Amino acid sequence: MKADIMPKKRINVELGERSYPIITGSGMASSFAAACRRYRISDTVVIITDRNVARLHLKPLLNVLRGGKFKPLVIVIPAGEEQKKLESADRIYTLMLKKKIPRSAAVIALGGGVIGDLAGFIAATYQRGIKLVQVPTTLLAQVDSSIGGKVGVNHILGKNMIGAFHQPVFVWMDAEYLKTLPKREMICGLGEVIKYGAIWDPGLFAYIERNLEKILKYDTGALRHIQFACAAIKAGIVSMDERESGIRAILNFGHTIGHGLESAGDYKILKHGEAVILGMAGEASIAKKMKMLDANSFEKFLSLIRRIPIRADLKSLKPGDITSAMGRDKKRVDKKLRFILPVKIGKVKIADNVQKKLIQQAVKEILKGN
Numbered sequence: 393m394k395a396d397i398m399p400k401k402r403i404n405v406e407l408g409e410r411s412y413p414i415i416t417g418s419g420m421a422s423s424f425a426a427a428c429r430r431y432r433i434s435d436t437v438v439i440i441t442d443r444n445v446a447r448l449h450l451k452p453l454l455n456v457l458r459g460g461k462f463k464p465l466v467i468v469i470p471a472g473e474e475q476k477k478l479e480s481a482d483r484i485y486t487l488m489l490k491k492k493i494p495r496s497a498a499v500i501a502l503g504g505g506v507i508g509d510l511a512g513f514i515a516a517t518y519q520r521g522i523k524l525v526q527v528p529t530t531l532l533a534q535v536d537s538s539i540g541g542k543v544g545v546n547h548i549l550g551k552n553m554i555g556a557f558h559q560p561v562f563v564w565m566d567a568e569y570l571k572t573l574p575k576r577e578m579i580c581g582l583g584e585v586i587k588y589g590a591i592w593d594p595g596l597f598a599y600i601e602r603n604l605e606k607i608l609k610y611d612t613g614a615l616r617h618i619q620f621a622c623a624a625i626k627a628g629i630v631s632m633d634e635r636e637s638g639i640r641a642i643l644n645f646g647h648t649i650g651h652g653l654e655s656a657g658d659y660k661i662l663k664h665g666e667a668v669i670l671g672m673a674g675e676a677s678i679a680k681k682m683k684m685l686d687a688n689s690f691e692k693f694l695s696l697i698r699r700i701p702i703r704a705d706l707k708s709l710k711p712g713d714i715t716s717a718m719g720r721d722k723k724r725v726d727k728k729l730r731f732i733l734p735v736k737i738g739k740v741k742i743a744d745n746v747q748k749k750l751i752q753q754a755v756k757e758i759l760k761g762n
C-alpha cells in the first residue's frame with residue numbers, strides 16, 4: 393500500500409457536540425479505513441458516488457475499506473446536477489432498504505458537490521438520520537460544499553429548495569483527487585477560492601495572484617495551500633454561524649449576481665463557479681460606484697478575475713433575465729436583494745440598499761466583458 397505523500401493537517405469545525413475534524417493532505421487513501429475506525433464508523437458503510445469518480449477513484453478506497461474489515465455497499469449514479477433530485481434519493485433509499493442497511497451504518501459521500509449534497513441528504517433522512525462522512529473530490533467540494541452541513545436536493549421550482557443541516561462525522565480531504573479534475577471544474581472551484589481571499593484573507597488573495605499559473609497546472613503544493621486555507625476559513629465561519637443567521641451570509645459574495653447569471657442561462661451556459669467569478673466582478677463594480685471600495689482595490693479584483701480563463705459564451709444571456717432571476721434567489725431578504733459588497737480586499741459588508749440602476753449597469757458590464 394502506498395504511504396501518505398505529505399503529512400496530514402487537521403482543521404476543527406467547532407460546533408459543540410456536533411464538532412468534527414477536516415483531515416487534509418495529499419495521497420492519503422491508504423489511511424482512510426483507520427480514520428473511519430478512529431471516528432467510530434461502524435462496519436456497514438454505503439459509498440455513494442458518481443460514474444466519473446467511481447471510474448477514477450473508487451477502487452483504492454474500496455480496497456482499503458475491505459482490508460479494514462468494513463462491509464461497503466457501493467451505489468454509483470450518473471454524474472451531473474440533474475441527479476440532485478428527490479427521485480434519485482428515492483431510488484437510493486430503496487436500494488439501502490432492500491439491503492437492510494441499519495441505522496448504525498454510515499454514508500460515505502465520494503464525489504463533488506452534487507454527490508455531497510445528495511448523499512448528505514440521504515444520510516440526513518434515511519431512518520431519521522445516519523452518520524455521514526464527506527470525501528470531496530472536486531476543488532469546489534473541498535473548499536466549500538463538504539464543510540458546514542448543508543445538504544439537499546433541487547426542486548423543479550428552485551435549486552437546493554429541499555434539504556437539511558446534517559454535519560458529517562469527519563471530512564476527508566485528499567488533494568490527490570484534484571489531479572484528475574477537468575480544467576473547467578478546477579476553474580469553478582477557483583471561483584470560491586478567490587471569494588475566500590476577497591471576503592476574509594488578503595494573504596490568500598495575494599497568494600492566488602502570485603500562484604495562479606501553478607494552481608492551474610495542478611501543482612500539489614499550491615493545491616494543498618489553497619485547500620487548507622479555504623477549508624480553515626469556511627470551518628471558522630461555520631463554527632460562528634452554523635445556520636446562516638448572521639456572518640455565514642458573507643460566503644455569498646459574488647453569488648447574488650452569480651445566481652442571476654447561472655439561472656438566466658438555464659444552468660447550461662455558466663457553471664456555478666464561473667458565474668460566481670463574474671458575479672464578484674459585478675459586485676465589486678457596484679461597491680466601487682457606491683464609494684465603498686477604492687479604485688485601486690477594484691482594479692486588483694478585476695485584474696485577477698481577467699486572468700481566469702472562462703470559456704463560456706455569454707452572448708445569449710439577456711440583462712433582463714439576469715436581473716429578474718436574481719430576484720428569485722432564496723437568499724433575498726423581505727423582497728429586497730441582498731448584496732455582499734467588498735470594502736477592501738479581505739473585508740465585505742452586507743448591503744440591502746443597492747439601487748436597481750447600479751445592478752443593471754454591473755450586469756451590462758459583465759456581458760460586455762469589462
Ligand SMILES: NC(=O)c1ccc[n+]([C@@H]2O[C@H](COP(=O)([O-])OP(=O)(O)OC[C@H]3O[C@@H](n4cnc5c(N)ncnc54)[C@H](O)[C@@H]3O)[C@@H](O)[C@H]2O)c1
Nearest residue numbers: 442444471504505506507529530532533537542569572573
Ligand atoms: N452544500 C453546500 O454548502 C454547497 C456549497 C456550494 C455548492 N454546493 C453544490 O455543489 C454542487 C456543485 O458541485 P461540484 O462543482 O463539485 O459539481 P459536481 O459534483 O457535479 O462535479 C463536477 C464534475 O466533476 C466530476 N468529478 C468529481 N470529482 C472528480 C475528480 N476528482 N476527477 C475528475 N472528475 C471529477 C463529476 O463527476 C462531475 O462531472 C451544486 O449542486 C451546488 O449546489 C453545495
Ligand SMILES: [Zn+2]
Nearest residue numbers: 584647664668
Ligand atoms: Zn458558491
